[in-house]
Amino acid sequence: MTAERPELAKAYDPKLVEEKWYSLWKARGYFHAEPDPNKTPYCITIPPPNITGSLHMGHALNNSILDTMTRWHRMRGFCTLCLPGTDHAGIATQNVVERGLAAEGLTRHDLGREKFIERCWQWREQYGTRIYYQFEKLGCSYDWERVRFTLDESYVDAIMEEFRSWYERGLIYRGTRVVNWDVKFQSAVSDIEVEMQERKGKLYHFRYPFVDGSGFITIATTRPETLLGDAAVAANPADPRYQPHFGKMLRLPLTDREIPLIADDYAKPEFGTGAVKVTPAHDLNDFECGLRHNLPQHIVIGKDGSMTPLAGSDYEGLDRFAARKRVVADMEALGLVEKIEDYTIQTPISERSKEVIEPLLSEQWFVDMKPLAAPAIEIVQQGKIRFVPERYRDIYVRWMENIRPWCISRQLWWGHRIPVWWTDEPAAGSADPEGRRHCFARTKEQAETALGTAHCWQDEDVLDTWFSSALWPHATLGWPVNTADLAYFYPTNLLSTAQEILYLWVSRMIMTGLDFVKRTDAPEADGLLAPDGTTRSILPFRDVYVHATVLDEKGERMSKSKGNGIDPIDLIEKYGADATRFSLLQQAGKNQDIKYSEQRTDLAGNFCNKLWNASRFVLMNLDAATTGELPAPALRTVADRWILSRLDATIQQVNASLTTYDMDDASRALYVFFWDDFCDWYVEMAKPRLLRGTEEEKSVSQNMLAFVLETTLRLLHPLIPFITEEIWQALPHHGESLCLAPYPTEKTDWSNAEAEAAMSLTIATTRAIRNMKMELNIPPGTRLAAAALPTDATAQASLTSNADLIASLARLETLNIVTSAPGAETGKWIATPVVGAEIYLEIGDALDVGKETERIEKELAAVTKQIERSQSQLNNPNFVGRAAPERVAEERQRLAEWQAKQESLEERRRLFMAS
RNA sequence: GGGCGGUUGGCUCAGUGGUAGAGCACCUCGUUCACACCGAGGGGGUCACUGGUUCGAAUCCAGUACUGCCCACCA
Numbered sequence: 007m008t009a010e011r012p013e014l015a016k017a018y019d020p021k022l023v024e025e026k027w028y029s030l031w032k033a034r035g036y037f038h039a040e041p042d043p044n045k046t047p048y049c050i051t052i053p054p055p056n057i058t059g060s061l062h063m064g065h066a067l068n069n070s071i072l073d074t075m076t077r078w079h080r081m082r083g084f085c086t087l088c089l090p091g092t093d094h095a096g097i098a099t100q101n102v103v104e105r106g107l108a109a110e111g112l113t114r115h116d117l118g119r120e121k122f123i124e125r126c127w128q129w130r131e132q133y134g135t136r137i138y139y140q141f142e143k144l145g146c147s148y149d150w151e152r153v154r155f156t157l158d159e160s161y162v163d164a165i166m167e168e169f170r171s172w173y174e175r176g177l178i179y180r181g182t183r184v185v186n187w188d189v190k191f192q193s194a195v196s197d198i199e200v201e202m203q204e205r206k207g208k209l210y211h212f213r214y215p216f217v218d219g220s221g222f223i224t225i226a227t228t229r230p231e232t233l234l235g236d237a238a239v240a241a242n243p244a245d246p247r248y249q250p251h252f253g254k255m256l257r258l259p260l261t262d263r264e265i266p267l268i269a270d271d272y273a274k275p276e277f278g279t280g281a282v283k284v285t286p287a288h289d290l291n292d293f294e295c296g297l298r299h300n301l302p303q304h305i306v307i308g309k310d311g312s313m314t315p316l317a318g319s320d321y322e323g324l325d326r327f328a329a330r331k332r333v334v335a336d337m338e339a340l341g342l343v344e345k346i347e348d349y350t351i352q353t354p355i356s357e358r359s360k361e362v363i364e365p366l367l368s369e370q371w372f373v374d375m376k377p378l379a380a381p382a383i384e385i386v387q388q389g390k391i392r393f394v395p396e397r398y399r400d401i402y403v404r405w406m407e408n409i410r411p412w413c414i415s416r417q418l419w420w421g422h423r424i425p426v427w428w429t430d431e432p433a434a435g436s437a438d439p440e441g442r443r444h445c446f447a448r449t450k451e452q453a454e455t456a457l458g459t460a461h462c463w464q465d466e467d468v469l470d471t472w473f474s475s476a477l478w479p480h481a482t483l484g485w486p487v488n489t490a491d492l493a494y495f496y497p498t499n500l501l502s503t504a505q506e507i508l509y510l511w512v513s514r515m516i517m518t519g520l521d522f523v524k525r526t527d528a529p530e531a532d533g534l535l536a537p538d539g540t541t542r543s544i545l546p547f548r549d550v551y552v553h554a555t556v557l558d559e560k561g562e563r564m565s566k567s568k569g570n571g572i573d574p575i576d577l578i579e580k581y582g583a584d585a586t587r588f589s590l591l592q593q594a595g596k597n598q599d600i601k602y603s604e605q606r607t608d609l610a611g612n613f614c615n616k617l618w619n620a621s622r623f624v625l626m627n628l629d630a631a632t633t634g635e636l637p638a639p640a641l642r643t644v645a646d647r648w649i650l651s652r653l654d655a656t657i658q659q660v661n662a663s664l665t666t667y668d669m670d671d672a673s674r675a676l677y678v679f680f681w682d683d684f685c686d687w688y689v690e691m692a693k694p695r696l697l698r699g700t701e702e703e704k705s706v707s708q709n710m711l712a713f714v715l716e717t718t719l720r721l722l723h724p725l726i727p728f729i730t731e732e733i734w735q736a737l738p739h740h741g742e743s744l745c746l747a748p749y750p751t752e753k754t755d756w757s758n759a760e761a762e763a764a765m766s767l768t769i770a771t772t773r774a775i776r777n778m779k780m781e782l783n784i785p786p787g788t789r790l791a792a793a794a795l796p797t798d799a800t801a802q803a804s805l806t807s808n809a810d811l812i813a814s815l816a817r818l819e820t821l822n823i824v825t826s827a828p829g830a831e832t833g834k835w836i837a838t839p840v841v842g843a844e845i846y847l848e849i850g851d852a853l854d855v856g857k858e859t860e861r862i863e864k865e866l867a868a869v870t871k872q873i874e875r876s877q878s879q880l881n882n883p884n885f886v887g888r889a890a891p892e893r894v895a896e897e898r899q900r901l902a903e904w905q906a907k908q909e910s911l912e913e914r915r916r917l918f919m920a921s
Numbered sequence: 922g923g924g925c926g927g928u929u930g931g932c933u934c935a936g937u938g939g940u941a942g943a944g945c946a947c948c949u950c951g952u953u954c955a956c957a958c959c960g961a962g963g964g965g966g967u968c969a970c971u972g973g974u975u976c977g978a979a980u981c982c983a984g985u986a987c988u989g990c991c992c993a994c995c996a
Contacts, residue, residue: 016955018956018958184994197993202992202993209996225996226996227996228996229996240996272994272995272996273995273996274995274996277995277996278995278996281996282995282996283996284996289994289996290994291994291995291996292994292996293994294994352993352995365994395926397925397926398925400924400925401924401925401991401992404924404992405991405992408992408993505990505991506990506991508991509991509992555990557989559932559933561988561989563990592934592944593933593934595935597926597927597934598925598926598927598989598990598991599926599927599989599990601933601934603932603933605932605933605945606933606944606945608958609944609945609958611958612958612959613958614958615956615958615959616955616956616958616959618955618956619955619956619958619959620955620956621955622955622956623955623956624955625955626955627955670934670935671935674935674943677943677944678943685955685956686960689955693954697954773961773962776961776962777961777962777963779961779962780949780950780961780962780963781962781963783949783950785950786950786951786961872940875940876940879939879976879977882976882977883976884975884976884977885976885977886976887976888975888976888977889939889976889977890939893939893977896939897939897940900940904940
């Protein structure tokens with residue numbers, strides 16, 4: 007308990023509050039974690055943002071969630087590590103650096119590989135970590151002493167080990183197949199980095215004549231330029247239109263080639279003419295079809311997107327789109343165009359360059375994913391990795407079951423160069439004159455030894471960025487070295503991410519984790535028994551939370567090109583980090599997307615302001631002797647017992663909601679408790695004793711307020727860390743920072759049904775009186791006398807003990823608890839029934855018979871409606887016979903209450919009619 | 922084409938079998954002791970549609986419509 011406590015400024019200014027705390031927390035090392043055998047570990051390795059990135063709304067949402075979970079566990083006493091880092095982001099970074107070069111009129115080839123990579127590093131030094139500063143602004147309590155980057159030396163060791171292992175096991179292999187080719191980067195990109203867009207195009211119907219002059223076949227295509235690479239025309243074997251012609255040769259127009267008409271069930275009879283041209287080098291389907299029929303693979307489009315010599319001298323060197331026009335024109339000149347239709351084409355676009363992807367036959371490195379996917383499916387099906395929301399589990403499994411080989415080579419410079427060395431000299435003693443061989447090696451020396459020759463060179467390509475991020479959870483903790491961190495913090499607890507990288511990233515982390523991290527003494531829940539039967543393959547994380555996508559207020563995806571993005575840093579500047587976090591957490595539940603509007607943050611800021619002002623009120627009424635210790639039960643008023651009961655319910659709700667990642671429920675529970683229960687009722691009920699009570703009453707009230715507020719701040723801190731710390735420091739408290747204060751846990755002895763019932767009668771009575779005054783336009787300053795006629799002994803007791811309280815809340819002169827209705831003959835009072843009592847308000851000459859009759863009629867109508875509903879239910883023999891008996895009794899009770907109310911209203915109406 | 926969501930007051934969303942809710946917006950009132958970024962009171966919804974299950978459906982089931990997202994090699 008510190009005697010000297012800082013004071014709270016009069017007005018809440020998030021900027022002043024937030025600036026000082028982060029650096030203090032960081033300097034004191036609260037966020038740094040070292041393995042502690044006396045504690046349970048809790049670990050998150052945050053999704054590493056690209057070094058090209060700056061904070062966007064998705065980051066803000068995800069990191070608000072991650073930090074809330076981190077702070078919550080730290081306060082609960084876990085040894086808590088949240089490890090930050092960044093991703094080198096191959097294509098994205100190369101893109102920005104090349105753009106920079108272009109501004110200087112240079113290309114990467116002007117610099118050469120080495121100099122270019124130097125430029126990338128410079129860029130990374132300059133801008134690559136600015137997002138860390140933005141995380142700090144958001145309040146993220148990450149361990150900055152453990153920052154990792156995917157090109158760190160130790161991280162590279164992990165990637166080399168991954169490659170070596172898969173290479174030696176034959177899982178990594180060299181293959182020639184059609185890949186998605188990005189002509190701008192001149193590199194392969196993965197299926198996942200290709201987005202399909204609907205674009206307007208044409209469907210061209212071309213005639214291919216038979217060589218023997220017996221007519222022609224019409225085929226349809228959206229890419230006429232690929233005609234030049236056609237190796238066959240296929241039709242379905244069951245298609246009677248083509249059955250007589252299978253095996254006949256066709257003359258491929260614009261070329262001197264003859265191609266066969268083949269039978270393959272990949273051709274669908276119902277589409278177009280039922281005949282499809284086959285271009286094995288430029289279409290994945292055609293490629294596979296070509297393999298089945300041993301067709302030649304004519305590469306007619308080159309890596310730069312222009313036509314190759316194989317396309318013929320008329321076309322060589324033309325850009326693919328120019329070649330398209332030229333082919334159409336030439337076909338028209340030959341009279342071989344049957345028709346051209348408008349057509350919507352699903353066009354593959356490269357996510358990074360936005361260029362149309364060219365499917366292209368090329369030689370690449372692949373990983374065979376099937377054997378890696380099997381355990382990754384099993385562990386999820388066994389429920390050892392929990393997906394939240396659950397629906398993503400099935401989506402994951404379905405995708406994993408259909409997994410395809412992963413092309414991991416990229417023809418880029420920025421990234422991890424593939425650790426494979428080549429030579430064209432035959433191995434010693436080998437009879438094979440075709441000596442092209444390769445081996446795994448990290449250095450030329452190793453390669454020379456392995457290949458047995460000095461004449462060798464390293465593969466030019468680099469690895470797909472996701473090849474490195476796939477190792478994130480274990481590689482950041484030290485793998486392949488079995489460090490103390492890895493032993494203690496792994497498996498990690500939570501992976502929270504956006505749904506679009508479920509496959510790209512999450513599934514691959516699961517596969518690599520299970521494949522590479524194995525332990526002999528691991529508990530069953532941490533993994534799968536490995537094939538050797540003595541070790542267990544360890545899962546990388548226990549929970550996968552897939553957060554919502556943040557859309558704009560119209561429900562559209564935020565994007566730079568649309569210009570509808572919101573910069574979270576602007577929000578933090580304007581409303582504060584606490585309001586920004588709270589507004590996002592309030593919307594983060596099991597929903598698939600969030601329609602965000604700035605108004606939400608403004609409103610969350612109002613909540614912070616309310617918190618500030620209510621705290622200021624409490625603080626200004628404390629004195630030096632206030633300890634903030636909970637007063638003994640005998641000293642607590644019914645209101646005190648009530649607020650503790652509400653507080654306990656809130657503690658339980660918040661802890662339960664955080665366990666299931668229902669941030670929205672946790673936020674709502676805290677909002678309602680603080681604003682409605684604490685501010686609107688408890689503080690108002692505390693005022694008489696706090697401001698005008700005896701010394702003892704005052705002291706109990708001060709300690710109650712300080713205690714409840716301090717507990718509430720601890721509950722709120724993981725969500726809104728800055729403002730809660732600022733206020734907490736000004737309150738009586740234990741410890742040096744709220745970051746390290748214990749998180750509230752349920753206190754079942756606070757739960758108090760009796761106090762809740764008594765307070766709900768108090769609140770209902772207060773509302774009834776306020777309502778009567780308002781409806782009859784009684785000037786607010788008027789102090790009236792009121793009476794309450796309880797319907798039973800319990801109500802009698804609680805009304806009697808709370809009479810003064812109600813009088814104060816409802817601004818009455820007095821509230822008398824009576825045993826019979828006040829004299830009806832005066833006609834100067836009005837009444838409202840509540841559950842448990844009849845409330846009378848004496849308004850004397852202010853009574854307006856017309857208005858009062860109107861008020862009674864309105865209430866009667868509502869009551870009558872309820873009675874009718876209730877009666878029809880109770881008159882239904884099926885309901886009485888089949889519904890649960892408690893339910894029927896409850897309905898009877900309810901009906902009785904409505905009827906009592908109706909009776910009293912009718913009685914009142916009669917009196918008014920008479921007067 | 923396949924899969925998965927959503928549809929509740931003017932707006933944004935809670936509510937998963939038993940009396941339709943919140944915040945904002947709207948209307949009325951309020952400058953005495955934290956907060957007008959506030960307080961008090963009020964109006965406003967046949968819970969998208971159709972059918973089914975049930976004593977009883979916003980809630981469960983089937984279908985329809987609209988809408989969004991993810992996946993996919995139909996020329």
